[in-house]
Amino acid sequence: xxxxxxxxxxxxxxxxxxxxxxxxxxxxxxxxxxxxxxxxxxxxxxxxxxxxxxxxxxxxxxxxxxxxxxxxxxxxxxxxxxxxxxxxxxxxxxxxxxxxxxxxxxxxxxxxxxxxxxxxxxxxxxxxxxxxxxxxxxxxxxxxxxxxxxxxxxxxxxxxxxxxxxxxxxxxxxxxxxxxxxxxxxxxxxxxxxxxxxxxxxxxxxxxxxxxxxxxxx
Numbered sequence: 001x002x003x004x005x006x007x008x009x010x011x012x013x014x015x016x017x018x019x020x021x022x023x024x025x026x027x028x029x030x031x032x033x034x035x036x037x038x039x040x041x042x043x044x045x046x047x048x049x050x051x052x053x054x055x056x057x058x059x060x061x062x063x064x065x066x067x068x069x070x071x072x073x074x075x076x077x078x079x080x081x082x083x084x085x086x087x088x089x090x091x092x093x094x095x096x097x098x099x100x101x102x103x104x105x106x107x108x109x110x111x112x113x114x115x116x117x118x119x120x121x122x123x124x125x126x127x128x129x130x131x132x133x134x135x136x137x138x139x140x141x142x143x144x145x146x147x148x149x150x151x152x153x154x155x156x157x158x159x160x161x162x163x164x165x166x167x168x169x170x171x172x173x174x175x176x177x178x179x180x181x182x183x184x185x186x187x188x189x190x191x192x193x194x195x196x197x198x199x200x201x202x203x204x205x206x207x208x209x210x211x212x213x214x215x216x217x218x
Contacts, residue, residue, distance in 0.1 A: 002217025003079040004029040005052035024200040031111040046081040122185040124214040125207035129179035139172045182206035
Protein backbone atom coordinates (compact mmCIF):
# COMPACT_ATOMS: atom_id res chain seq x y z
CA UNK A 1 0.00 0.00 0.00
CA UNK A 2 1.51 3.30 -1.13
CA UNK A 3 0.47 5.65 1.66
CA UNK A 4 2.64 7.06 4.43
CA UNK A 5 2.48 9.69 7.12
CA UNK A 6 5.55 11.75 7.82
CA UNK A 7 7.08 15.01 8.97
CA UNK A 8 8.37 17.75 6.70
CA UNK A 9 12.09 18.36 7.22
CA UNK A 10 12.68 21.15 4.69
CA UNK A 11 13.92 21.71 1.14
CA UNK A 12 17.28 21.08 -0.49
CA UNK A 13 18.86 20.27 -3.86
CA UNK A 14 19.90 16.96 -5.39
CA UNK A 15 22.09 16.40 -8.44
CA UNK A 16 21.72 13.47 -10.84
CA UNK A 17 24.47 11.67 -12.76
CA UNK A 18 24.30 14.26 -15.56
CA UNK A 19 24.70 17.19 -13.18
CA UNK A 20 21.07 18.33 -13.41
CA UNK A 21 19.73 19.84 -10.21
CA UNK A 22 16.38 18.91 -8.68
CA UNK A 23 14.66 20.99 -5.99
CA UNK A 24 13.24 18.54 -3.49
CA UNK A 25 11.43 18.46 -0.16
CA UNK A 26 12.65 15.95 2.42
CA UNK A 27 9.99 14.02 4.33
CA UNK A 28 10.70 11.88 7.41
CA UNK A 29 8.13 9.25 6.42
CA UNK A 30 7.05 6.33 8.55
CA UNK A 31 7.29 3.71 9.63
CA UNK A 32 3.51 3.66 9.98
CA UNK A 33 1.28 1.06 11.56
CA UNK A 34 -2.12 -0.10 10.35
CA UNK A 35 -4.46 0.75 13.22
CA UNK A 36 -7.81 -0.10 11.63
CA UNK A 37 -9.14 -1.82 8.52
CA UNK A 38 -12.57 -0.75 7.31
CA UNK A 39 -14.58 -2.83 4.83
CA UNK A 40 -17.86 -2.45 3.00
CA UNK A 41 -19.39 -5.20 5.15
CA UNK A 42 -18.71 -3.47 8.47
CA UNK A 43 -18.40 0.23 7.61
CA UNK A 44 -19.94 0.67 4.16
CA UNK A 45 -16.64 1.44 2.40
CA UNK A 46 -13.07 0.21 2.18
CA UNK A 47 -10.33 2.17 3.95
CA UNK A 48 -7.09 1.70 5.84
CA UNK A 49 -6.29 3.79 8.92
CA UNK A 50 -2.59 4.31 9.60
CA UNK A 51 -0.83 5.75 12.64
CA UNK A 52 2.44 7.65 12.95
CA UNK A 53 4.57 9.01 15.79
CA UNK A 54 4.46 8.50 19.54
CA UNK A 55 1.97 10.35 21.74
CA UNK A 56 3.22 11.64 25.11
CA UNK A 57 -0.23 11.78 26.70
CA UNK A 58 -2.78 9.55 25.02
CA UNK A 59 -6.46 9.85 25.90
CA UNK A 60 -8.23 6.70 27.06
CA UNK A 61 -10.51 6.40 23.99
CA UNK A 62 -7.48 6.51 21.68
CA UNK A 63 -5.61 4.09 23.94
CA UNK A 64 -8.41 1.57 23.66
CA UNK A 65 -8.68 2.09 19.91
CA UNK A 66 -4.95 1.49 19.39
CA UNK A 67 -4.71 -1.46 21.77
CA UNK A 68 -5.21 -4.00 19.00
CA UNK A 69 -2.29 -2.55 17.01
CA UNK A 70 -0.10 -2.31 20.15
CA UNK A 71 1.06 1.22 19.30
CA UNK A 72 0.82 4.70 20.79
CA UNK A 73 0.44 6.77 17.62
CA UNK A 74 0.04 10.53 17.89
CA UNK A 75 -1.33 11.03 14.36
CA UNK A 76 -4.01 8.96 12.64
CA UNK A 77 -5.13 9.27 9.04
CA UNK A 78 -7.56 7.27 6.95
CA UNK A 79 -6.81 6.31 3.35
CA UNK A 80 -9.74 5.26 1.19
CA UNK A 81 -9.31 2.15 -0.96
CA UNK A 82 -11.48 2.72 -4.02
CA UNK A 83 -12.53 -0.04 -6.46
CA UNK A 84 -10.49 -0.23 -9.66
CA UNK A 85 -11.91 0.83 -13.03
CA UNK A 86 -11.14 -1.89 -15.59
CA UNK A 87 -10.83 0.75 -18.33
CA UNK A 88 -8.10 2.66 -16.51
CA UNK A 89 -4.72 2.47 -18.34
CA UNK A 90 -3.03 1.29 -15.13
CA UNK A 91 -5.84 -1.07 -14.11
CA UNK A 92 -3.54 -4.07 -13.49
CA UNK A 93 -1.17 -2.10 -11.28
CA UNK A 94 -4.02 -0.51 -9.37
CA UNK A 95 -5.78 -3.85 -8.92
CA UNK A 96 -2.63 -5.32 -7.41
CA UNK A 97 -2.36 -2.36 -5.00
CA UNK A 98 -6.08 -2.69 -4.20
CA UNK A 99 -5.75 -6.37 -3.32
CA UNK A 100 -2.60 -5.72 -1.30
CA UNK A 101 -4.29 -2.98 0.72
CA UNK A 102 -7.32 -5.11 1.55
CA UNK A 103 -4.99 -7.93 2.66
CA UNK A 104 -3.41 -5.75 5.35
CA UNK A 105 -4.15 -6.55 8.96
CA UNK A 106 -4.15 -4.41 12.09
CA UNK A 107 -0.59 -4.08 13.36
CA UNK A 108 1.07 -4.34 9.93
CA UNK A 109 3.99 -1.98 9.28
CA UNK A 110 4.41 0.29 6.25
CA UNK A 111 7.68 2.08 5.51
CA UNK A 112 9.38 3.98 2.68
CA UNK A 113 10.20 0.76 0.82
CA UNK A 114 6.61 0.88 -0.46
CA UNK A 115 7.79 3.66 -2.79
CA UNK A 116 10.40 3.74 -5.54
CA UNK A 117 12.22 6.58 -7.25
CA UNK A 118 10.06 7.88 -10.09
CA UNK A 119 6.69 7.04 -8.50
CA UNK A 120 3.98 9.64 -9.05
CA UNK A 121 2.38 10.79 -5.82
CA UNK A 122 0.08 13.34 -4.26
CA UNK A 123 0.87 15.10 -1.00
CA UNK A 124 -1.59 16.47 1.59
CA UNK A 125 -0.63 18.87 4.35
CA UNK A 126 -1.81 21.89 6.33
CA UNK A 127 -0.69 25.22 4.90
CA UNK A 128 1.10 27.79 7.03
CA UNK A 129 -1.22 29.89 9.18
CA UNK A 130 -0.98 33.63 8.54
CA UNK A 131 -3.45 34.81 11.18
CA UNK A 132 -5.94 37.61 10.50
CA UNK A 133 -5.09 39.24 7.16
CA UNK A 134 -6.54 42.04 5.07
CA UNK A 135 -7.85 41.79 1.53
CA UNK A 136 -4.58 42.87 -0.09
CA UNK A 137 -2.61 40.02 1.45
CA UNK A 138 -5.45 37.51 1.54
CA UNK A 139 -7.07 38.09 -1.88
CA UNK A 140 -4.41 40.08 -3.77
CA UNK A 141 -6.55 43.24 -3.98
CA UNK A 142 -5.02 46.45 -5.31
CA UNK A 143 -4.46 49.27 -2.86
CA UNK A 144 -6.43 52.47 -3.10
CA UNK A 145 -4.91 55.74 -4.27
CA UNK A 146 -2.89 57.69 -1.72
CA UNK A 147 -3.60 61.19 -3.00
CA UNK A 148 -6.47 63.70 -3.27
CA UNK A 149 -7.59 63.18 0.31
CA UNK A 150 -8.24 59.46 0.01
CA UNK A 151 -8.54 57.61 3.33
CA UNK A 152 -9.05 54.11 1.81
CA UNK A 153 -5.53 52.84 1.14
CA UNK A 154 -5.86 49.17 2.06
CA UNK A 155 -9.61 48.76 2.57
CA UNK A 156 -11.86 46.47 0.54
CA UNK A 157 -14.30 49.14 -0.56
CA UNK A 158 -18.00 48.48 -1.06
CA UNK A 159 -19.29 45.06 -0.03
CA UNK A 160 -22.69 45.36 -1.72
CA UNK A 161 -25.42 47.64 -3.01
CA UNK A 162 -28.47 48.97 -1.15
CA UNK A 163 -30.68 46.04 -2.24
CA UNK A 164 -31.17 43.40 -0.81
CA UNK A 165 -29.95 45.02 2.45
CA UNK A 166 -27.47 42.28 3.33
CA UNK A 167 -24.04 41.10 2.25
CA UNK A 168 -23.99 38.25 -0.24
CA UNK A 169 -22.25 35.03 0.71
CA UNK A 170 -18.78 34.62 -0.74
CA UNK A 171 -17.82 38.29 -0.71
CA UNK A 172 -14.04 38.46 -0.38
CA UNK A 173 -13.19 40.25 2.85
CA UNK A 174 -10.53 40.29 5.56
CA UNK A 175 -10.28 37.23 7.79
CA UNK A 176 -8.23 34.24 8.84
CA UNK A 177 -5.66 33.27 6.24
CA UNK A 178 -3.89 29.94 5.82
CA UNK A 179 -3.99 26.85 8.04
CA UNK A 180 -6.06 25.00 5.42
CA UNK A 181 -5.76 21.45 4.14
CA UNK A 182 -3.93 21.54 0.81
CA UNK A 183 -3.38 18.65 -1.61
CA UNK A 184 -0.70 18.91 -4.31
CA UNK A 185 -0.75 16.42 -7.20
CA UNK A 186 1.70 15.77 -10.01
CA UNK A 187 4.72 15.28 -7.74
CA UNK A 188 7.16 12.38 -7.91
CA UNK A 189 9.64 10.55 -5.72
CA UNK A 190 13.24 11.53 -6.49
CA UNK A 191 15.06 9.52 -3.80
CA UNK A 192 14.18 6.85 -1.24
CA UNK A 193 16.48 6.50 1.79
CA UNK A 194 15.35 3.30 3.49
CA UNK A 195 18.00 3.47 6.23
CA UNK A 196 16.83 6.85 7.55
CA UNK A 197 13.16 6.61 6.44
CA UNK A 198 13.42 9.71 4.24
CA UNK A 199 11.62 10.49 0.99
CA UNK A 200 12.88 13.22 -1.37
CA UNK A 201 9.89 14.65 -3.24
CA UNK A 202 10.15 16.92 -6.27
CA UNK A 203 8.98 20.49 -5.76
CA UNK A 204 7.39 22.18 -2.77
CA UNK A 205 5.11 20.59 -0.19
CA UNK A 206 2.44 22.52 1.77
CA UNK A 207 2.98 23.32 5.42
CA UNK A 208 5.79 24.44 7.74
CA UNK A 209 8.77 22.42 8.88
CA UNK A 210 7.82 19.63 11.30
CA UNK A 211 4.31 19.69 9.84
CA UNK A 212 2.43 16.41 9.29
CA UNK A 213 2.37 15.23 5.67
CA UNK A 214 0.36 12.44 4.01
CA UNK A 215 2.04 10.92 0.94
CA UNK A 216 -0.13 8.80 -1.36
CA UNK A 217 0.81 6.94 -4.53
CA UNK A 218 -1.39 6.46 -7.56
